[in-house]
Amino acid sequence: MSSGGDTTAVDAAPGGRARSAPLIGRDTEPTIFEMSVPGRSGWSFPRTDLPEWAPEELVPAQFLRPAPLPLPEVSERDLVGHMTRLTHRQYSVDLGAYPLGSCTMKYNPKACDEAASLPGLAAIHPAAPAGLIQGWLELLWRLGDALCRITGMSAVTLQPPAGAAGELTGLLLMRAWHEAQGRRRSKVLIPDSAHGTNPASVTLGGYQTVTVPTDHRGLLDMAALADRLDDDVAGIMLTNPNTLGLFEEDIAAIAAAVHGAGGLLYYDGANLNAILGVTRPGDMGFDIVHLNLHKTFAVPHGGGGPGAGPVAVSPRLADFLPGPLPAQAADGSFEWMTPPRSIGRIHSWHGNALALARAYTYILLNGGDGLRRVADGAVLNARWLRQQLAGTYQIPFERPNLHEFVASASALKQARGLRALDVAKRLLEEGFHAPTIYFPLIVEEALMIEPTETESPQTVAALADALLRIAADDGDDAHQAPRTTPVSRVDEARAARVLIPTWDARPEAETAK
Amino acid sequence: MSSGGDTTAVDAAPGGRARSAPLIGRDTEPTIFEMSVPGRSGWSFPRTDLPEWAPEELVPAQFLRPAPLPLPEVSERDLVGHMTRLTHRQYSVDLGAYPLGSCTMKYNPKACDEAASLPGLAAIHPAAPAGLIQGWLELLWRLGDALCRITGMSAVTLQPPAGAAGELTGLLLMRAWHEAQGRRRSKVLIPDSAHGTNPASVTLGGYQTVTVPTDHRGLLDMAALADRLDDDVAGIMLTNPNTLGLFEEDIAAIAAAVHGAGGLLYYDGANLNAILGVTRPGDMGFDIVHLNLHKTFAVPHGGGGPGAGPVAVSPRLADFLPGPLPAQAADGSFEWMTPPRSIGRIHSWHGNALALARAYTYILLNGGDGLRRVADGAVLNARWLRQQLAGTYQIPFERPNLHEFVASASALKQARGLRALDVAKRLLEEGFHAPTIYFPLIVEEALMIEPTETESPQTVAALADALLRIAADDGDDAHQAPRTTPVSRVDEARAARVLIPTWDARPEAETAK
């Protein structure tokens, strides 16, 4: 603190200055560590009348840390100021549209927040005996039942905490099933348009990834599939509609072929939003389905998580599911049950339970009728948006898309150096989050756009207008974008070159603290 | 909606575009009316099995409105987007310091928010019999008791919903008391530094305001007081420390003089923060005290309210208080009681009850020890800040200030055309809310600064640095300020000249709707 050269207090960052709030300025928000002042505190604990034993009386000396662990010492007021300012530096669905392809950034109903914070759900210990948590068990059981009806499968585990965990669970189920048939197989087929978690999960599942190309239609290349199918193929992972937003029309043939080769079909549920109430993975012949409840079922993404990635399976795989599972007893009460040939646990407890409660709330709110309406709106918005952009951006594949579509900026890049990245950054200035870019990998300068059903036609039209405006701009302009955000383009290369993963790792750390 | 000249939907503002969020841009946020689309809706009501009588079956036709009342028809998603963006266009204590003199914009503890939203408090009907609301009655009774101990008075009404309502209540008590003594008096003395609500309340109380000047010390002019005191004076309204932040050291003499003339002393509690646990209005000789719980006791200001303005009185005025009041019965239970000579009701029910619950929570959190610490911190911050500014801004009065002080920009104005208004607008750019300006009226180019106790020394120092920087800037620069806010200086004159008090009153309204 340096006012008028006067130094009456520790030199720390002011916790009550708002210049980092974009409302006011574009200063850096100091870290909580810079606001710390030795001896300042905001904590309090209840009155206690327990004996006040000293640490030495509680723990043998050799275990005790020599000095207290240094944490930020800030007032509640400064903590509140800091976090509130950080939120003003963060985009979110509640601020505006978030058309990230493959991410299904729909509006998250406020009612679900309330359900997830009910003390009767939040204050319950995971090891409490089943008799004491009948409400939770029924909730989980009903959610599982609904997910089976939605996917056309017959049993489900709610343990996987995210989609990738669901994938690995599914692959381990595949492995266990094959082993139960007395076979060992080593390969899993994946389309070249697949999400990165698919191959990564395949590896962790102990399989090799064999890539199947996408054909001119934007669909799985059936000939290539036939080539690659043999008795060493454990199964295939698909999402349908695929990551191009196109429906794999040959799915029945694919299923027949894979099943014919003794393989299983795995459905990546990240794109389920497109087909709710229209068609079901089970009906398409899939054996294993993971769902991203944080996409289709409006669990908010929380800046990167938590989500929930339940896995539903066909009857022949039910005995292998992770346990314990909620089950209904003859007397109508609920209990935990572990399937006879379970692959084992996937999560410390029962999965991301409060996220599951949110998804169940969302299902109750929408019902069967509402979920179908979700698919209608999602597809209509995406199809209509694509129509608006078609003349200006390349649409690499002809067929009608479902809930999302991939456009390409490659012509714009050739014409005026306007890359997908530039379009994305300019779109931020226009008041929209950017779409997913450079994915799927099979489309150059890909812009993968998913408006979702919760955006109004007016919003989708404004998004279209913005994208058309950007395509019309001159490219140099776009290279400067974004110019209206709290920070301008961020130097990602430097972050990797000079790694600063913590406050303590900064060159200046010593002096600054 | 106009994309590519295509008009597939109603032309309304997009609810999902974030360009009005300062994170991204400085566009105008459309009004909720501009987002409205006929037939769109977000509402839902519970299932009902009541007979579905038509309006005509329920109400005689002549009462029914011919057409439905037009309200905005928006989705929940668009409503959420709209309100969230509006919050990004709004400064608040949670974003940064708010040194508005006389307003005591301290940090509002989050715990108080939770207390005020307890269903056991929020879901209670005000007409429920006392036997069913013992918890509420005890809470109100305990709060009243604490306020009496803090002010040194003996009885209190919690009904007044704000300070001004408390003032009028106090004046009506004054009137009732005089009438009970068989006198009619017509004048109330008020210092020239008083807050505007004081004279306004005097008028509504049926009295004439007689102004008492402030002397060279910044205190009440004792000679002038003596002149004005006569047997037509019903009383005097003071706040101590006064609005200059200076303690009226002659208060004992003032009290003696006013009481000698048969008048009463009214204490405007807006500045109580300065003296918590140090001295009490009751000890100074005041007969009537109003408190601004939304200042001293951390009830958040809510963008302008609600607050709470309880009135505490000395024993001789207790019988006149508004009723009903919470009272404790012999058996320890609580009941409503109306004093024998009550002036009557001040509020539809029992005052701003949930705001009262917040204040009680704050008192429990702080306790007697914490409240004294509040005064220490408030005065120390203000005194120290004044010291930093003293060389640069004029400090019109010598004496040490308590929780706030008034500085003047008049020299800066003469020197470089830097008015108090310019300083205020520049301070916004610096990441702080502006102080109160042009009040009190007796100081030219007044800047009335109250840092409050919840800001750290670092924040107060940063505020000092900012104010010193501004004084050093050239004035023209300041005339442009604020340049970093979502809107630049607002044309207040035009707002009054071309009055547009509602969306429907806009010239374009017809077309825009």
Next chain:
Amino acid sequence: MGHYVPHTDEELAAMLASLGLATLDDLFAVVPAALRLAGGLSLDDGLSEADTLEAMEQLAGRNDRLICFAGAGAYDHGIPAATRSLPFRSEFVTAYTPYQPEVAQGVLQALFEYQTLVSRLSGLPIANASLYDGAAATVEAVNLATAAAGRETVWVSGGLHPHWRAVLRTYAAGSGHRLVDVALRYGVTDWSQAADGEKGAPGALIVSSPNYLGCLEDVAAARQAADRNGARLIVAADPVAAGLLRSPGEQGADVVVGEGQPFGTPLSLGGPYLGLFACRAEHVRRLPGRLVGETVDTEGRRAYVTTLRAREQDIRRAKATSNVCTNQTLIAICCMVQLAWLGTGGLRELALRCARATRYTREALLAIPGVEPLAPAPVLREFALRLPVDPHVVVDRLADEGFLAGVPVGVANGVTGDGGDGLLIAATERRTRAQIDAYAAAMEKVLA
């Protein structure tokens, strides 16, 4: 405790030193020793946050939450999650009055939208940015109307909420307004009875519709009575009823006041609630409280600001139209959000559901032997019954059955009050058929 004063001991010492002071007490040297509080406040020491919240929960736990058939100006309506969350974002909650419009567009725009909505509800072009509650709005309306008319006498319908009438009376002691009660007949105001006695011709008439007994008043008739007497007309209206009923403005009100609690504010033991206030354009310079207007910034951007400030206490001081400063902004924002959530269809549906539940409840209770209507006039969302048992007793008994049965009401010489002639009962959209049937059954038991 003092959790909320961040200064460390070292910082306190350093700051005191820079001021040339030795102790914190020295900060208060200006306070005469005789006035210093010896030994500090006689309050317990501060508690931890956890202990404090536990103490508050215990208090809250000692209030009975019953199935609510009470109304009387405070209604048990549903509040959706959007309304429970959006207005309570901390930028709204912890902002001050928008004195610096450049950083207060959020609150200002929300209030501008609120004013527009209140204007539509009332059918009048001008609405302010909120007053304390329905009673305060009525007082301000009387101040406006009497000033406009230049007469101090006010004819007050006997159907006005008794608490609001009581508040009027309290303030009249200061304002000198002469209040004349006009009796109800068959549940509605009988203006023909009113005549300017020694109190002189009225400057204003006040009628409430629906009135305290729930009866619908003939606002047009009140307007005629006002015209006959050269008075201004003040109408106190239930804003929920606006979903079905003609607006008071359309029927000739000069000023419309109301209680905004039904739109997004819980019962809360009666506060903070929301005073709705709207008036004709000709009265705008007499408008009490804040008014937000649209304007532009220096770059021509649409912007909002509080305007016509010359009416207000901080500028006009003793000559201000009102002393109100802090108002109920946050509750106004709740109201704005709730009305936007409801929209055109939702408000109509809300009013309709209340009316249906009310009729169903009324018929169920009237089927009980010995129960009669207190007034014959048509009702919308509330009604009063005469019971064979003292209503206070009925309320206590039904509380044991889990119901808040209603609010005892009295009518003396055509003027409504507390007292015990009957029971005032409201059934909102939240009351299910099962609840109403159970309530009626319990009532029958108690009355048997």
Next chain:
Amino acid sequence: MGHYVPHTDEELAAMLASLGLATLDDLFAVVPAALRLAGGLSLDDGLSEADTLEAMEQLAGRNDRLICFAGAGAYDHGIPAATRSLPFRSEFVTAYTPYQPEVAQGVLQALFEYQTLVSRLSGLPIANASLYDGAAATVEAVNLATAAAGRETVWVSGGLHPHWRAVLRTYAAGSGHRLVDVALRYGVTDWSQAADGEKGAPGALIVSSPNYLGCLEDVAAARQAADRNGARLIVAADPVAAGLLRSPGEQGADVVVGEGQPFGTPLSLGGPYLGLFACRAEHVRRLPGRLVGETVDTEGRRAYVTTLRAREQDIRRAKATSNVCTNQTLIAICCMVQLAWLGTGGLRELALRCARATRYTREALLAIPGVEPLAPAPVLREFALRLPVDPHVVVDRLADEGFLAGVPVGVANGVTGDGGDGLLIAATERRTRAQIDAYAAAMEKVLA
């Protein structure tokens, strides 16, 4: 219902028309008829918000909220209002993974601060931006350590949480890791017993301290065992204990994992929780999940961004260090806020209060005839007892008295598991003396 699809019928029609389609079904023409779901989903129709929340409240009401003496990796700590509110501001809740750093500095900076705090808790320089839970963090640690060591065998302390061991086993089916249990002796791991049998020399050792029985392990001894075998050391640590105990990093851990739930996350039936993960700098290119780094923008402003992305699945695909994508960011932010609220003094006080309550509870129970410690080693915040009655029965009986008595624990050949040898009991800072006394009394009754 479909409250959340804003399109009006007119808009649906207009948009379909512009696409040249007649009906919504036409949107799905690409879906072969044979696959179309006839008759729609076999689910009930949607409910109103009010009905939905009531249904959820009814479910929530059927879970018993007891005074909690259960721990086993899920602890009943207090959560202050600041932590209950700040992380749940909608900008954090409704943001996606920070793919566009220019509009995601809020989440990125919060994660950078979280990483710093986890680094300090663990005593290691690198921490990632969160993993699913303690078990998932342990799996990732094994993947990292075995890859670093180039050996597939892992020695797992019998004191590791049985559920975490179970998850390790599940994933080992895919990874091929060979897990060898190392038995506890007197409550702590006896590394001297371990020898590379047919499964070969270990690439990693895992020890938990405090371990599942609450006993403090000698991490330095584990480090020596690791060195003797040329293995990496993974320590699973209770982050609350870090308030009093030496950090595992300081004692030689290569990787530290833990469960972050105790910092600001309610019990929540076990999730969402928070996997803490930290490692030595040499392992950074094998780090699973996201890592936020500090950098600058084009104007030189400090800025944050996810970095070393080449490790991740979206870029590295089949060769990624992990498949994790969505993680537990929001819970990490809760943890960051809670640790900042606690600060240096608060964390120490928290750990100390837990240790005191634990000792008091343990002594009270050991005073009951027939109750013995399950293990002699020193404990900090949790302990296991052998009881004269089947612990499952004890838990059921004490539930009737209002207590969640603990978690039954078994030890088979020095390896902890479910089963019934004893009861695992934790007393956090929330347990008062009165609660503990009542609990002990109830226990005595049940055991008598």
